[in-house]
Amino acid sequence: MAKVITFGEIMLRLQTYDHQRLIQATELEATFGGGEANVAASLAGYGHDAYFVTKLPDNLVGAWCQSELRKYNVKTDYIARGGERLGVYYVEKGASQRASTVTYDRAHSSISTAQPEDFNWDVIFNDAVWFHFTGITPALSDGAAALCLEACKVAKNKGLTVSCDLNFRKKLWTSEKAGQVMGGLMEYVDVVIANEEDADRVFGIRAKATNITSGELSDEGYRDVARQLVKRFGFSHVAITLRESISASINNWSALLYDGKEFYKSKKYHINIVDRVGGGDSFGGGLIYGFLEQYSTQDTIEFAVAASCLKHSIEGDFNLMSVQEVRNLMGGDGSGRVQR
């Protein structure tokens, strides 16, 4: 059981039922999610000591969020309490040609206004082996970016492996700002996760001739992006997720892992989607698990993709699959036969 730290924002996720539009809703499903919390939940479910670090308001909503993290065995010991509010995001789940919509109401959240004294990184990283964050955390505010940088430095100092999912969010910042801030963080990062869009929008790294909307993905294009990323930032590994959006109901899903020398391509899964939100984070959780367990590089990417494939069948941000279940799929059984 390794101690893993993730740091970022978690929000209340309010989703309509049965593909309703918000305008139709009279009740909302209430769960919690956020990039780094989702990764922690994956790792907690696989049996590691996964800590999610954030700041939550000191009210009933913050307590509720914390209880949900505990439920899924995410350690909450380093969560600060205070600040103004917990961010909220509203989800309308799409279907067929209708896209899901996510409406964020996250400004002014407690984590976005957190202060250096809220987190004692020295204590937090004690005995830890891995630190993970996404590009959302530094995008929240300048303060959050500074906290993130500080965390990276301490983590690096204490010998942790650092991973980052670029996760560009255009509603939070511009490409210019992102490139500048993320550029400064990358020197501490060992393992980076991206899709082509991220690499392009954050660092202007771009492959040729890929039509994202139409879902036509060029394999060589992605390899090129990975090579450029390693070249510029010296990552030990670059993982690129390859989503082919056939519709809101059907996606193909695979990934590529590059260790600076070889490319390892995963199987591709044809997915009937239950819930696509958090899919990328479950990939990150699976990837880190593979590294922690010292799986071979091929097995690492296969585990990560199988894990995130299964996440698409689960409602909510968190991937609630066991190692055994992921390995079954990775081992070839995607038949969905009833397990009695």
Added chain:
Amino acid sequence: MAKVITFGEIMLRLQTYDHQRLIQATELEATFGGGEANVAASLAGYGHDAYFVTKLPDNLVGAWCQSELRKYNVKTDYIARGGERLGVYYVEKGASQRASTVTYDRAHSSISTAQPEDFNWDVIFNDAVWFHFTGITPALSDGAAALCLEACKVAKNKGLTVSCDLNFRKKLWTSEKAGQVMGGLMEYVDVVIANEEDADRVFGIRAKATNITSGELSDEGYRDVARQLVKRFGFSHVAITLRESISASINNWSALLYDGKEFYKSKKYHINIVDRVGGGDSFGGGLIYGFLEQYSTQDTIEFAVAASCLKHSIEGDFNLMSVQEVRNLMGGDGSGRVQR
């Protein structure tokens, strides 16, 4: 913002959850729908002044129905109140090879017994530019047919464009009766919407060799039907919807628009169905929108089909998509990628 009038019946739609059969149900989803109300809801959602004209009982159920129309911005100023009851229809949503069932309990509804004095067509059509009804309205009762005829005459007199979706309902009348009544109404109609079945059952206009059940649709057959319709009734436009029912879960969907000279064929969409009821009406709403906005003929049919494609992903009779969302699909993005 154009003033558009639709006239017909709206019913309480009681649907089981999760594909249940009625016999399993202990609770029912309660919404409202009806061909002309659905068209008005589409147009209201696109930003036009859409009025739905009907008669509702003067009780809590009638008030409830009216509030639901208002919610979706349908204007209810010309709705008469009184009469015996609001019609009800029960829906079991099918899946895969199991068909959805619709059980109507609509006889004796307030609109079916409405009187000429319930509606002042002169006032209703004032400043309006479009009048729409379906073949269901005159099928409700002789009185309703007379009201419909009166409305058509006034509308025509006042220079409105009149559209009609043939929408043959064999539970409401025979082909003989339909042919006779609808025949009398067609002289006021500019734009007609039909599928092959409608044209055949109402007017005996038939294409060769199309197997409706198996979903094999002959393109030339439909063109032939359109030509015959224009020839017999002198419509400015005939729109024919082309549904290929692969199963209750999967349909292909496209349409054809004929302006008396050229045929404009839309893209075809492969749809994972959430709710198919009201799909035809959302086509009508999209079509009228295209005409009101003076879209090109090709864009008009593309907008109508994209709109109704999206409707299949929405629970309930009303199509709750914005113009922008429809145009996105029309413009080629059916990938269903999350909109953040």
Added chain:
Amino acid sequence: MAKVITFGEIMLRLQTYDHQRLIQATELEATFGGGEANVAASLAGYGHDAYFVTKLPDNLVGAWCQSELRKYNVKTDYIARGGERLGVYYVEKGASQRASTVTYDRAHSSISTAQPEDFNWDVIFNDAVWFHFTGITPALSDGAAALCLEACKVAKNKGLTVSCDLNFRKKLWTSEKAGQVMGGLMEYVDVVIANEEDADRVFGIRAKATNITSGELSDEGYRDVARQLVKRFGFSHVAITLRESISASINNWSALLYDGKEFYKSKKYHINIVDRVGGGDSFGGGLIYGFLEQYSTQDTIEFAVAASCLKHSIEGDFNLMSVQEVRNLMGGDGSGRVQR
């Protein structure tokens, strides 16, 4: 209306909503199901006098279960009351590559500890024409096996046709025990239902080269299994269901019926799954119906497969389709067009 007897266990089925994992659940859908009760429900729905024989605890839960059987017109006159408990099974419904899980909590149920005096087989089989059980009943306990044997003897004595669905459950017994007990029962059985896995695990009868997990089914392999079964036990008919599990969301489904001379192969259906549990039992119910109605052998297997195809679209163990609806599909209409 023929009197049909089925004998076995029924359980409370507790299922999460919306593909949730149990860990996410705060409410559970509560229905009832079990192999033989499911067959009785099918036959009751088709209009026969179907009696389900079991033992239920003499408490509110037993009464609840009995009321649910009555609701679906299953006759409960011969149900004994007493014993310790009603078995429970928990279902997580899978999707796409994620398998559904079934967690049984059925030990110590009233039926597993039932005594000979609980059932007067002479009375029960009076005027009856068919007796059905599955391999689950004798697997419950030695007592249940003895009751099953006694029932078979009396049924045979009184001239009933006896059918058995092998239904091997590895959690209930070993292949050795199953082979021995089931072997002793087979002499009373006329019609046997199996899949390859059953025949192999219960009797060691195996076809060549079929990869069950991957869903590659060899037609000739199944014929071979059927021949061996008839040869060893002298069944009048062997029915073999052929499930190709593409995923938890999509299955292909067909079957084979062997009358000792000819093989009758059904159409194959491509199914979007709503609920797969009870699919095999609905096949049994359809098969028995075909025999009772003296359908041709081909029609019998077509009816059975069409019935069970439709079952996959219905939530819960029981197949709630009418004869007419099954015949419509059997007759070729799987288009799922709305029935108004």
Added chain:
Amino acid sequence: MAKVITFGEIMLRLQTYDHQRLIQATELEATFGGGEANVAASLAGYGHDAYFVTKLPDNLVGAWCQSELRKYNVKTDYIARGGERLGVYYVEKGASQRASTVTYDRAHSSISTAQPEDFNWDVIFNDAVWFHFTGITPALSDGAAALCLEACKVAKNKGLTVSCDLNFRKKLWTSEKAGQVMGGLMEYVDVVIANEEDADRVFGIRAKATNITSGELSDEGYRDVARQLVKRFGFSHVAITLRESISASINNWSALLYDGKEFYKSKKYHINIVDRVGGGDSFGGGLIYGFLEQYSTQDTIEFAVAASCLKHSIEGDFNLMSVQEVRNLMGGDGSGRVQR
């Protein structure tokens, strides 16, 4: 187990949740109820062979209704199928000073248009000992009144005891019509159930000085009404229910039974209401049970009142209490202590 026949209308009861007004509702609780069906359900629950006779439409809604009756062990053998529709009634459950509302949509129901040939009273009353109907049945239509009269005659002829709950409904007929029709039926009735309002509105029989709205009930007034009823119609027994409506949440409830000589007054219960609809019918069911079991007159009225007191704690029209549970309350235990 006595065979008891009740005859009348059953409707689909659509109720909002959580005291919502209809205008707020998006889902409705769907159950079934009607005066005579409710009485049958009570008696079925107490272990008698209770048959409910009506006519239901021959569609999925009629089948659903019939299955619900079967579930609660009401015998449905004599139910005719056909006609136009099943009546519906909408319930908003009130609370505190806000009254519950019931909006009926029952006109044109199958039972209201039933024909003499739908029911073979000779067969229906064979071996039966008791016939019960309410004043609602003859109020439905002239045809229903004729059927009711015919049933009374045959029942009387065959020696059954006949009971009638006056149950005046001002929405169905006028006092004049009611008085005339009911007057003609009373000669066949042995046991009549009424509240003061009924006796007044149907027969113009009135006690002095009771303010119904304010809930002030004069004991002597009710005795006077009972005496007048016996005097005019020669009933063997008159039961009068005494409801004191303190609010929609709190009622007092008791009753009076008069055997032409003595008055038997029940205990009075102070009730926190869960569902008040069907309260009177559960009284009727309890009363008939007492007579069938040959309870003493005092015990009969106590059982009837205790039964209907408990009904107020149960959601839906049917009283789902066992004889033992009613006797416990009748015997003095209304403490509501948990039964483990």
Added chain:
Amino acid sequence: MAKVITFGEIMLRLQTYDHQRLIQATELEATFGGGEANVAASLAGYGHDAYFVTKLPDNLVGAWCQSELRKYNVKTDYIARGGERLGVYYVEKGASQRASTVTYDRAHSSISTAQPEDFNWDVIFNDAVWFHFTGITPALSDGAAALCLEACKVAKNKGLTVSCDLNFRKKLWTSEKAGQVMGGLMEYVDVVIANEEDADRVFGIRAKATNITSGELSDEGYRDVARQLVKRFGFSHVAITLRESISASINNWSALLYDGKEFYKSKKYHINIVDRVGGGDSFGGGLIYGFLEQYSTQDTIEFAVAASCLKHSIEGDFNLMSVQEVRNLMGGDGSGRVQR
């Protein structure tokens, strides 16, 4: 039909079901409410042209909120769109000795950052006769206070009657700030609504010896407060609501209206609470209705109290009672007898 304007904030109200604490919740009831919107909803329900003026974010959540207002017939023509977010408040409904909790997350809402150019008061107040706001609006921000003052001035100029519910919220501002800002607004106010706590905390106006927590209310104390308010601000009328909180489940409710000369005291209602939030606003709505209809002063206060008594039986912020229903209670019928 009078044109009435209310101005303030509306929020998304997220409430747990069944008295759950937030920590237990997995779904939330989603409605909308806010002091001034609630008053508008009351008046819309009574048949007046009630406009609610606010600013809503230009996203799906803002559109949802607007549709809900339309549903209840509140006019939304003057609602500005833009800004950052819609405020949210979380409600746990208490029971018995457990208090309900309201957790606000309202900072940075669109209305709190609205600008003078968002509202054209001259147009808004055209033809209007009444303007209503509460002490919450100016408490939102300095900008909102300025908008409120501007609105008051224009309203007064155009001859409207202005009413204000003091509604002190200690989470929004201090007594000092409130006193200063509200003091400046009071010169435009004709009718003020308060409870003793408000008058004290906003203006330091206090009666003697009333223990609010224990619910012991001194009648004379309230009269004294009313007199002081009139004296200081020259209101035409002061209405004081008198809530006796016996528990979260039971309250007594009455009010006092002072016209500067006489005191008019209403009946007192003993209420079983369904939903207490919005109770005060429904009083305001009833009061304004009485004034608009030129009821006598006694009838005005009786109508207001009866209306708000009934509101306590309705889930959600809005009071959904008709004039007739309120008048029935006002006229003495609080028996809650079923209305058929």
Added chain:
Amino acid sequence: MAKVITFGEIMLRLQTYDHQRLIQATELEATFGGGEANVAASLAGYGHDAYFVTKLPDNLVGAWCQSELRKYNVKTDYIARGGERLGVYYVEKGASQRASTVTYDRAHSSISTAQPEDFNWDVIFNDAVWFHFTGITPALSDGAAALCLEACKVAKNKGLTVSCDLNFRKKLWTSEKAGQVMGGLMEYVDVVIANEEDADRVFGIRAKATNITSGELSDEGYRDVARQLVKRFGFSHVAITLRESISASINNWSALLYDGKEFYKSKKYHINIVDRVGGGDSFGGGLIYGFLEQYSTQDTIEFAVAASCLKHSIEGDFNLMSVQEVRNLMGGDGSGRVQR
């Protein structure tokens, strides 16, 4: 933060909604509860390190239960996994005169068949200060009784305070067996909790003339029972809960604490019940809290009674109130005024 250990059984609690009887249910609320787990949940909520010790099956249901405990901050480190099943109990919530029913299905649970090697008491009690169990644990099986005895011995040895709630369950054992087993355990117990019924049925200790059913409780009788308990077993404290069951909706609730010298009587609360199950356990949790915090004896009993009073307003077995909320009530505020 003190380390507290509780030991016993936890079950899946399946409850119908809205006071339904099981026979009406189609869905069940799923929570978890059991005497000792409930006490642990109370103490965890008050901020102590509360460990619940039990054995859960090693399947998805066991994992679900464990996650729920974690959610409410109960420490699960010492929970053994294995054995056959998790017990289930079904709850129908009563109302008014109708009692709630609890149907247990708990035999053969993992904890009832646990073995000595499942628990290392030496480790478990390390640094702990309090051990709590109820009379249910030794009643489960002889093995469970032996485990309980062993736990008591180690706890006593290590200097913990031991408390026991007698909690007699007649479905689990006889008074004879209970008296013998519990008698042997009492020598290790410091603080005992009982109601008169418990003391009588377990130890034959009885007060004079109290009618439990009618809810008439004699104060002196309870004092007498307390004195006898101390005399026989030498407890440091005896707490007796005094429930007056007026109905299933209304109870009075108070308690008595005896320290061998003085009697401390709490306030009495008049409660509108939301959920009564777990009420006694929340008293135990409050009592232990008072002792741990070294409250005065009077404050200890007041805290315990206020805590359990509030529990009656919360759905589910666990009392989810904070120390501050309990102290507010204890301090006199039971007005239920909204906390904003």
